[in-house]
Amino acid sequence: MPLLELRGVTARYGALRALQGVDLSVDEGEIVAVLGANGAGKTTTLRAISATVKTSGEVVFAGKRLPRRPEAVARARIAHVPEGRGTFMQLSVDENLRLGAHVRRDRVGIKADYDRALERFPILAERLGQAAGTLSGGEQQQLALARALMQRPRLLLLDEPSLGLAPRVVADFYAGVRELNEREGMSVLVVEQNASLALASSSRAYVLEVGRVAVAGTSPELQRHESVRRSYLGY
Amino acid sequence: MLVGVDWAGVAQQVVAGLSSGGTYATLAVALVLIYRATGVVNFAQGELAMFSTFVAWTLTRHGFAYWPAFLVTVLASFAGGIALERAVIRPVERASVLTIAIVTIGLFFIVNGAAFWIWSPEVKSMPNAFSTRPIRIGGVAFAISDLGIIGVSLLAVLLLWLFFRFTKLGLAMRAAALNPESSRLTGIRVSWTIALGWGLATALGAVAGLMAAPPLGSFDQNFMQPILLYAFAGAVLGGIDSALGAVIGSLALGVFLNLLGTYVSWVGTDLRQAAALAVILGVLLVRPAGLFGKLAVRRV
Numbered sequence: 001m002p003l004l005e006l007r008g009v010t011a012r013y014g015a016l017r018a019l020q021g022v023d024l025s026v027d028e029g030e031i032v033a034v035l036g037a038n039g040a041g042k043t044t045t046l047r048a049i050s051a052t053v054k055t056s057g058e059v060v061f062a063g064k065r066l067p068r069r070p071e072a073v074a075r076a077r078i079a080h081v082p083e084g085r086g087t088f089m090q091l092s093v094d095e096n097l098r099l100g101a102h103v104r105r106d107r108v109g110i111k112a113d114y115d116r117a118l119e120r121f122p123i124l125a126e127r128l129g130q131a132a133g134t135l136s137g138g139e140q141q142q143l144a145l146a147r148a149l150m151q152r153p154r155l156l157l158l159d160e161p162s163l164g165l166a167p168r169v170v171a172d173f174y175a176g177v178r179e180l181n182e183r184e185g186m187s188v189l190v191v192e193q194n195a196s197l198a199l200a201s202s203s204r205a206y207v208l209e210v211g212r213v214a215v216a217g218t219s220p221e222l223q224r225h226e227s228v229r230r231s232y233l234g235y
Numbered sequence: 236m237l238v239g240v241d242w243a244g245v246a247q248q249v250v251a252g253l254s255s256g257g258t259y260a261t262l263a264v265a266l267v268l269i270y271r272a273t274g275v276v277n278f279a280q281g282e283l284a285m286f287s288t289f290v291a292w293t294l295t296r297h298g299f300a301y302w303p304a305f306l307v308t309v310l311a312s313f314a315g316g317i318a319l320e321r322a323v324i325r326p327v328e329r330a331s332v333l334t335i336a337i338v339t340i341g342l343f344f345i346v347n348g349a350a351f352w353i354w355s356p357e358v359k360s361m362p363n364a365f366s367t368r369p370i371r372i373g374g375v376a377f378a379i380s381d382l383g384i385i386g387v388s389l390l391a392v393l394l395l396w397l398f399f400r401f402t403k404l405g406l407a408m409r410a411a412a413l414n415p416e417s418s419r420l421t422g423i424r425v426s427w428t429i430a431l432g433w434g435l436a437t438a439l440g441a442v443a444g445l446m447a448a449p450p451l452g453s454f455d456q457n458f459m460q461p462i463l464l465y466a467f468a469g470a471v472l473g474g475i476d477s478a479l480g481a482v483i484g485s486l487a488l489g490v491f492l493n494l495l496g497t498y499v500s501w502v503g504t505d506l507r508q509a510a511a512l513a514v515i516l517g518v519l520l521v522r523p524a525g526l527f528g529k530l531a532v533r534r535v
Contacts, residue, residue: 095409099421
């Protein structure tokens with residue numbers, strides 16, 4: 001049984017249909033990538049999962065239909081790092097991290113995860129009292145991931161983590177995500193424009209075109225796939 | 236010109252000004268609270284405080300002493316504020332700021348009218364909260380009630396600050412006000428944090444009304460209207476998005492208006508409201524963010 005399953009999910013912004021029947025799944029311990037051009041529905045796919053857009057169809061998580069309110073999705077332990085990272089710019093790094101654990105009640109576990117986050121991202125430990133808005137782009141990306149992990153998620157949703165970052169910072173970020181997946185079995189659904197990077201980091205991938213799944217398969221398959229190569233990998 | 240100034244008198248007037256300012260500050264913080272949560276000035280804030288004061292007045296007529304009535308009223312106002320938000324604001328939660336502002340203006344008239352309907356229009360008087368004796372500090376006599384009002388106002392604001400600064404719920408409320416969308420993704424029930432904000436603001440308003448009423452001697456259903464104006468002026472002076480600014484702005488305004496009224500004979504008490512409006516206008520023209528209003532910190 002997959003951890004997350006979308007069955008015939010459609011989503012709309014007013015009259016505009018952004019997804020028209022998407023089927024997609026993420027197994028426990030998998031990194032799955034969603035690729036596609038601008039406007040293909042990548043971000044909307046994540047928003048459909050976390051119910052920040054109106055949807056129809058089924059979104060099933062751990063065998064249960066997900067409630068259609070973002071705060072309830074967060075309580076089901078799905079951490080969504082949205083476009084623009086959703087950082088609370090005026091709040092301190094420390095406050096951002098504590099907000100990540102808002103849905104949790106286990107004080108001891110929260111404290112342990114807080115310490116672990118600072119160990120994993122030492123730069124954040126140096127900036128605890130600083131407003132998050134004063135961090136550099138790369139530091140903010142670390143904070144976004146650290147905040148998501150404070151939720152102790154069963155599934156991590158990442159929206160274009162490479163956007164606006166230097167290649168080396170992006171490579172570090174993906175290395176971190178892979179390590180999280182290998183060491184702790186974190187399940188990840190990542191949306192990415194940078195297809196070669198996403199395929200190199202994931203085990204399976206979906207290619208969206210105008211709100212539909214156009215191609216799906218394992219990442220190595222898609223790396224060899226003729227039209228995927230031409231359209232998204234550029235060779 | 237400073238020769239022959241009665242410094243004891245000035246000190247007394249400053250303390251009296253801080254006392255009025257403390258009342259304005261309490262109401263101003265209530266305004267800031269709702270402004271930050273919903274992006275509007277709650278025009279009904281003063282009338283809600285008036286309503287709370289009338290509830291307390293009713294309690295004192297039924298055998299309650301001042302402070303038990305105070306406590307019950309503040310708690311009831313907290314609950315009432317939450318209920319009001321659920322009933323009136325929630326349906327327009329996603330509407331434009333203008334819509335919500337107009338709803339609060341409607342609320343102003345409804346609450347005012349309801350108070351006239353429930354309680355007869357003749358003036359009321361409230362038992363004193365504090366001893367009416369003066370107290371001598373450094374050879375100058377101050378009114379105990381002035382010092383008491385300053386103390387209660389600052390204590391109310393301090394408690395609120397501690398709540399926002401040091402509790403998980405307080406942090407969630409600040410986050411929800413800053414970035415509702417992201418807060419919901421974090422699992423915060425934003426709609427409830429707004430209701431809670433209304434509850435806290437209404438409770439704070441009750442404190443303001445209950446501090447303001449006794450010194451007036453007599454009051455009617457319109458007694459909070461000038462105080463709302465002063466609180467608004469104080470909040471604008473300090474920066475409408477800054478609670479600390481609103482407190483400092485309100486205290487400064489209280490002192491300023493009191494000295495103005497005492498020492499500038501042609502201002503007297505008649506032009507105090509005009510002076511407050513002049514402050515609002517002046518601040519909005521010269522420094523719209525107020526003294527402590529913040530610009531967003533962000534590195535691009």
